[in-house]
Amino acid sequence: MSNTIRYISQDxxxxxxxxxxQEFLAAFAAEKPTLAAPKVVVNPYLINPLCALxxxxxxxxxxxxxxxxxxxxxxxxxxxxxxxxTEHVLPVLGLYEDFANQVTVSLPDGSSTTLTIVTxxxxxxxxxxxxxxxxxxxxxxxxxFLSPAGKNLPVAYDYKGDIRWMLTxxxxxxxxxxxxxxxxxxxxxxxxxxxxxxxxVEINLLGKIYKEYRMPGNYHHDHFxxxxxxxxxxxxxxxxxxxxxxxxLLDRNTGYILKTWDYRRVxxxxxxxxxxxxxxxxxxxxxxxxxxxxxxxxxxxxxxDAVINLDYETGDLKWIIGDPEGWPxxxxxxxxxxPVGDLTRFDWQYEQHACVVCPDGDVMCFxxxxxxxxxxEKYIENRNNFSRGVRYRxxxxxxxxxxVWQYGxxxxxxxxxxxxxxxxxxxxxxxxxxxxxxxxEGGYAAKALGPFLDAQSPNVELRSITxxxxxxxxxxxxxxxxxxxxxxxxxxxxxxDNLVLGDGQLIGSLEVTEEFDTVPETEEVFALPPSFHNLxxxxxEDRFVFHGRFxxxxxxxxxxEKEGESHNYFLNTSATWHLAMCSGAFLEKDERDIKIHISKxxxxxxxxxxxxxxxxxxxxxxxxxxx
Amino acid sequence: xxxxxTEKEYGALNQSEPKLIEFYSKTCGPCKMLSFVLKDISKQxxxxxxxxxxxxxxxxxxxxxxxxxxxxxxxxxEGLEVSRLEGLKQKPAIISAIDALA
Numbered sequence: 001m002s003n004t005i006r007y008i009s010q011d012x013x014x015x016x017x018x019x020x021x022q023e024f025l026a027a028f029a030a031e032k033p034t035l036a037a038p039k040v041v042v043n044p045y046l047i048n049p050l051c052a053l054x055x056x057x058x059x060x061x062x063x064x065x066x067x068x069x070x071x072x073x074x075x076x077x078x079x080x081x082x083x084x085x086t087e088h089v090l091p092v093l094g095l096y097e098d099f100a101n102q103v104t105v106s107l108p109d110g111s112s113t114t115l116t117i118v119t120x121x122x123x124x125x126x127x128x129x130x131x132x133x134x135x136x137x138x139x140x141x142x143x144x145f146l147s148p149a150g151k152n153l154p155v156a157y158d159y160k161g162d163i164r165w166m167l168t169x170x171x172x173x174x175x176x177x178x179x180x181x182x183x184x185x186x187x188x189x190x191x192x193x194x195x196x197x198x199x200x201v202e203i204n205l206l207g208k209i210y211k212e213y214r215m216p217g218n219y220h221h222d223h224f225x226x227x228x229x230x231x232x233x234x235x236x237x238x239x240x241x242x243x244x245x246x247x248x249l250l251d252r253n254t255g256y257i258l259k260t261w262d263y264r265r266v267x268x269x270x271x272x273x274x275x276x277x278x279x280x281x282x283x284x285x286x287x288x289x290x291x292x293x294x295x296x297x298x299x300x301x302x303x304x305d306a307v308i309n310l311d312y313e314t315g316d317l318k319w320i321i322g323d324p325e326g327w328p329x330x331x332x333x334x335x336x337x338x339p340v341g342d343l344t345r346f347d348w349q350y351e352q353h354a355c356v357v358c359p360d361g362d363v364m365c366f367x368x369x370x371x372x373x374x375x376x377e378k379y380i381e382n383r384n385n386f387s388r389g390v391r392y393r394x395x396x397x398x399x400x401x402x403x404v405w406q407y408g409x410x411x412x413x414x415x416x417x418x419x420x421x422x423x424x425x426x427x428x429x430x431x432x433x434x435x436x437x438x439x440x441e442g443g444y445a446a447k448a449l450g451p452f453l454d455a456q457s458p459n460v461e462l463r464s465i466t467x468x469x470x471x472x473x474x475x476x477x478x479x480x481x482x483x484x485x486x487x488x489x490x491x492x493x494x495x496x497d498n499l500v501l502g503d504g505q506l507i508g509s510l511e512v513t514e515e516f517d518t519v520p521e522t523e524e525v526f527a528l529p530p531s532f533h534n535l536x537x538x539x540x541e542d543r544f545v546f547h548g549r550f551x552x553x554x555x556x557x558x559x560x561e562k563e564g565e566s567h568n569y570f571l572n573t574s575a576t577w578h579l580a581m582c583s584g585a586f587l588e589k590d591e592r593d594i595k596i597h598i599s600k601x602x603x604x605x606x607x608x609x610x611x612x613x614x615x616x617x618x619x620x621x622x623x624x625x626x627x
Numbered sequence: 628x629x630x631x632x633t634e635k636e637y638g639a640l641n642q643s644e645p646k647l648i649e650f651y652s653k654t655c656g657p658c659k660m661l662s663f664v665l666k667d668i669s670k671q672x673x674x675x676x677x678x679x680x681x682x683x684x685x686x687x688x689x690x691x692x693x694x695x696x697x698x699x700x701x702x703x704x705e706g707l708e709v710s711r712l713e714g715l716k717q718k719p720a721i722i723s724a725i726d727a728l729a
Contacts, residue, residue, distance in 0.1 A: 517717050518664045554650075555659035569716065573656035614659075 003528035009539040013169070014504040015043045021208075021501065028055045028089070035064075035105060035113050038478040040119060047169045048207035053499075054105055062107050068094050069102040071162070072348040075136060080493040083309050090497045091206050093492040094143070094164040095123045098431075117564045121344045122163060127152045127482035129161030134476045147175045147185065147422050148486035149436060150451050150584035154185070156490075157478060165492065167207055170505040170585045172197050173487045174422075178225050181496035182210060188585075189509075191218045191597045192238065192544060193381050195345050195583040197542075199255075199508055200233060204499055205492055214508035214542070220244060221286045221582060222354075227228060230258065230299040232288050232297070242269065245283045247299065255508025261297065261310060272327045274351050275371030275379055277303035286582065287365075287422075291357040300355040300365060305348070307355045307365055319396060321363060323348040324497050325374040337394055337401035346403045346423065347372075349390055354422035354486065362404065364391045366421040366433070382445035387416045389423040390431035394403060412437075413445035415465060420582050422486040429471045434487035436464040450483040450586025466519055485583060510542060513601040516570040520555060522617040529611050529618040532591075537609065537622050544624055546571075548611070555614050558596065560607035560624065567603065571596055600626040629669050629677045634688035635681065643701035645728035647721075648673070650682045650689055652697040657715035661698045664718055668725070676727060704728045 010016075024041050027050040033039040039055035043049050054066065061084040070076020078094045095101045098121045106112035115589070127146075136159055143164050145156040156165035172186030173196065180587060182202050189198040196218035202211045210355065213219075217235035221244070224232040236243045242264065249259040269282040276284070284303035291298060295312045306322040320327075324336040339346045349367035356364040367390045371408045371503050372380040388408025394401050404480040408415050417437035424432035438451050439446040446453055453460045459603040468476035478487075529535060536547040548571070556571035571594060581587065603626035632640070640646070649665065651658035665677055682689055682697040692701060692708070700712045701726045710724050 516660070517719075518660070518667050520663045522658065550656075553654035553656050553659070555656050557660070570660055571656075572715075 003531045005535040005537065005620050005622060007537045007539070012212075012506060012541045014212060014506055015408075015541065017208055018503045021503075024053070024055075025089075025501065032057050034058075036109065036112060036115060038115070038442070039103065040115060040117060040232070043207075045206050045208040047167050048165065048205070049118060049122065049168065050093075050097060050163070050165055050369075051206050052090055052095065052103075052596050053206070054088070054090045054103065054115065056088050056272065058086050058107065062109070064088055065106050066090050066092060066428070067104045067106070068092060069104065069188070071096055072160075076158075078492060078500070082498075088193055089499060091204070091493075092117065092156075093205050093498075094118050094446070097163055115126050118477070119272060121152070122166065125152070125482075126155060126163065126166065127155050127480050129163075129478060129480050130463075131479040132157065132159065132161040132477070133474075134159040134478070138468075138475050139489075141493070142489045143492065144478055145175050145488045145490055146436065146464060146466070146480065147171070147173060147486050147488075148585065149483040149485040149582065150480045150587075152484070156492075158234070161478070165205060169207075170203065171203075171222050172485075172583050172585055173219075175225065175490075176223065176225065177490055177494070178202070178486070179229070181494035181566070182496065184223060184225070184231065184584045186219050187212055187538070189543075190586050190595065193200065193586060193595075195586060196236075196582055198406045198510060200231065200250075202530050206499060208499065209504045210500065211255070211505050211507055213250050214309065214506065214507055214510050215248065215255075215257075216251070216511040217246065217248070217362050218511075224288050224290055224397065224568070226290060227292065228252075231472070232290060234285050234288055239514065241280065242283075243281050244285045247285070247288055247297065249572060252506065253507075261315045263301070263310075265315060266310065267301075267304070267308070268331075271331075271472060272300050272304045273375070274303050274305045274308060274374075275376075275620070276351060277447035286353050287355045289355055289357050291361075293359075293361065298355050298357055298363065300352055302351045302353065302368075305350045305351065305352070307349070311617060319394070319399070321349070321392060321394065321401065323350070323374050325407070337399050339402070341402035342402075345406075347390070347409070351418070353420060356423060358391070358425050362391050362393050363427055364389065364423050366390075366417075366423050366435075366576060367406075367408075368417055368419060368421060370418040370438070380420060381417060382447055383413050385416050385445065386410075386412050387418075387421065387435050389431060392430075393567070400437070405429075405431075407467065409433065416445045417483075418445075419449050420483065420485045424487075426468075426470075430469070432466065432468045432487060432489065432581070433463070434466045434484070436466070436487065438463040438465060438483070449581050450618075451581040451587055455482075494590065496568060506542065510599040514597045516557065516568050519559070519566075519568050520557065520612060522612050522615050524617040526619055528621065529613055533611075535620065537620065537624075539624060542601070544601045545595055545597050546609075549590065549592045549594065550613070551592060555612065557612040558594070558598070559610040559612060559623075560598075560603065561610060562607050564607050565605075565607075567607070569596060569598060600624075628673060628675070629665055631677060632678050632680055634680070634685040637678070637685075637688055640678070641663065642703075644676060645702075645704045645725075647677045647725060648692075648703065649677065649679045649703045650685075650697050650699045650701075651693045652682045654683075655697050658698045661715050664716070668718060668721055671722070672725065691696055700724070702728055 037160040287300035391405040550573040
C-alpha cells in the first residue's frame with residue numbers, strides 16, 4: 001500500500017452557514033415569491049434536517065401564522081404567529097423525519113397556503129425512543145431535548161417519541177435556552193481529550209450559529225446565563241497539572257473572560273476523594289449555578305462527592321454539601337452540614353451532577369451514587385446501587401441539612417447512572433429526573449461507564465430514562481437508546497425572534513497551544529510516514545487537528561516549519577485511561593488512535609507540517625496557513 | 628552526566644550528593660522524549676548527576692521509593708527525597724527542581 005495522508009480544509013461552520021444564508025436570501029430577493037408560491041429551503045443552515053424556511057413577500061406588513069400539521073390529529077399541530085413584516089422568512093420547526101409534512105401558512109386576511117415539505121431518513125445510528133408515557137395535556141407544546149454523551153447526536157422527542165428536532169453536529173453537554181430564546185450549548189469542535197471543546201455556541205433551533213464563544217481553557221460540562229446575559233462557563237487552565245477546576249464569566253458580546261473562579265484556591269486537592277478521583281481530575285466540576293438571593297455560585301464536584309458554594313465576589317468558600325468522611329476536621333466543623341430530620345431516609349449524594357438552587361434556597365442535584373462511600377472498603381457495586389434526584393434543605397446558620405425529597409432510590413440498579421444526568425426544578429413538587437447514563441451488561445448495571453461498553457454487543461444495553469414527577473405522581477417517562485448527558489424540556493418556538501438574519505460570529509479566543517522546547521535528534525527523510533499511521537489533518541480557520549495511529553511507546557512529535565522558524569508539539573502515544581467520560585464524542589475505538597488540536601493563535605505564515613516518529617522526521621506534504 | 632543504573636547500583640550511590648533519579652520504561656513515548664530533555668539539561672549542567680533506572684526491571688526499588696508509574700523523576704538531597712515530578716516535563720520545571728536542591 002502506498003503511503004498517503006488525508007488532508008481536509010474546511011471553513012468553519014459559521015462561515016458555511018453565512019454563505020448559505022446569503023445565497024438563499026439573494027435568491028429570495030431575486031424571485032420575490034408570494035404566499036401562493038413561497039420559496040422553501042429545507043435544512044437552510046446545513047445541520048438540522050428536520051427544519052425548513054418558508055419565504056414570501058406581502059404587499060403590506062402582516063403577521064403570518066405557520067402550522068406544522070401533526071401526523072395524526074389536528075391537536076398535534078404546532079402553530080406559531082410571527083411578527084408583522086412584508087418580507088417573511090419563517091422558520092419551520094418540528095418536521096417529522098422521512099415524511100411528507102403538511103405545513104400551512106395563513107395570513108390575517110384569511111388567505112393561506114399549504115405546502116408539502118418532504119424530509120429524508122435520519123442517520124441510521126440516531127438513538128430511538130423505546131418507550132414513552134406522556135400526554136399532550138401534560139407536555140403541551142414542549143418536546144424533550146436530549147444532549148448527547150457520546151457519538152450520538154442531539155435530538156428532541158415529542159409526546160409520542162417521534163424525533164422532531166436534531167442536529168447532525170455533535171454539540172456537547174447541556175442545552176440551555178437563554179432569555180432571548182436562543183440555545184447555548186457546547187461546540188462540536190474537538191480541543192483536548194477527553195471531552196473539551198473549543199467553547200460555547202449560541203444557536204437557534206434551525207441550527208444557525210449566532211456566535212461561537214471560544215475559550216482558551218476550553219469548555220466542558222456546564223454553563224449558566226447571568227441576569228445581564230453574560231455567561232458562566234466551566235473551564236480550566238491547561239498550563240497547570242489539574243483540570244476541571246475553574247469557572248469563568250464570559251462577556252456575551254465579545255467572548256472575553258471577565259472574571260475567574262479557581263477552586264484550588266479554596267479546596268484541598270488530596271482529601272475527600274470519590275472513587276473516581278485522581279490527582280489530575282481532582283474535583284471534576286460538572287455543574288454551575290448562580291443564586292441571586294445569596295449572590296453566590298454553587299458548583300458540583302464529582303470527584304470530591306461535594307456540592308460547594310462560593311461567594312460570587314470574593315470566591316471564598318461558604319459551605320459544602322457532602323459526606324464529611326475523610327475531610328480535615330477543621331473543614332468539617334466550618335463548612336459541612338449535619339443531617340437532621342428523618343435520618344432513616346437521609347442519604348448523602350455521591351459523584352453527583354447538575355446542582356440546582358431552588359427559589360427557597362434548597363439545593364437539588366442528580367445523585368449518581370457511584371461507589372456511594374468515601375472509603376474503598378465500603379464501596380457499593382453498581383448492581384447493588386441506585387441513582388436518584390434529591391432535594392436538600394440547608395440551614396446555613398445552624399449548618400444543618402435535611403433531605404426533603406428524592407426520586408429514584410426505589411428503582412435500584414434499573415435507574416442507575418454512574419455518570420452524567422440532571423434534575424430540573426419546575427415548581428414546588430414538580431421535578432424532572434434524567435438518568436441518562438444507564439449501562440447494563442447481562443441485565444445488570446455494568447461496571448464500566450457507557451462510553452467504555454461495547455454497544456454492539458447483544459449483552460450490552462445503553463439507556464437513557466427521563467422522568468417527570470408532580471406531587472409524587474410520575475406524569476412523564478421517556479426511555480431511549482444510548483446515553484444522553486442532560487434533558488431539557490422546551491417548546492420549539494418561543495416569543496422572541498426565532499430567526500435573526502445576518503452573519504454569525506466567531507468570538508473570544510483559543511489558547512496558544514503549548515509547544516515542546518526540546519526536539520529529539522532525528523534523521524530527516526524526504527518521504528511520507530508509513531500508511532500504518534493513518535494520518536489525517538483537518539484544517540479549520542483558527543486551528544487544525546492532527547489525527548494519527550501510533551503503537552504505544554512510540555516517540556512522536558509534530559513539527560511546523562518555515563524558514564528560520566519552527567514550532568514543535570509532543571504527541572503522547574501512551575494509552576490513557578480516563579476515570580470520567582461525560583462525553584465520549586471524541587473517544588477513539590482503537591486506543592492507538594490519537595489526535596491533537598493546535599490553535600493557530602500565535603502562528604503567522606505558511607508552515608510545512610512534518611512528523612517525527614522515533615528516530616526519523618517525515619514529510620507530510622501538507623502546509624498550514626496561519627493568518 | 629546521565630548514568631543508567633540498576634537497583635543494586637542504587638545502593639552504592641553517594642547518598643549525600645544532590646541527584647536526580649528517573650524511572651523510565653522502554654515502552655513509553657513520554658520517557659523517550661524525556662531522555663532528550665535530560666540530555667539537554669545535562670549539557671547545561673554537566674556536573675549534576677542524573678541516574679536513570681528501568682522501571683520494569685527494578686521493581687523492588689521502585690516499590691521501595693513509591694514510584695507508581697513512568698516517567699517519574701525523584702530529586703534527592705542528602706539522602707532524602709526533596710521533590711518528585713511525574714510524567715513528561717519540560718526543561719524549566721526540571722531545572723527549577725534541580726536548582727531547589729542547591
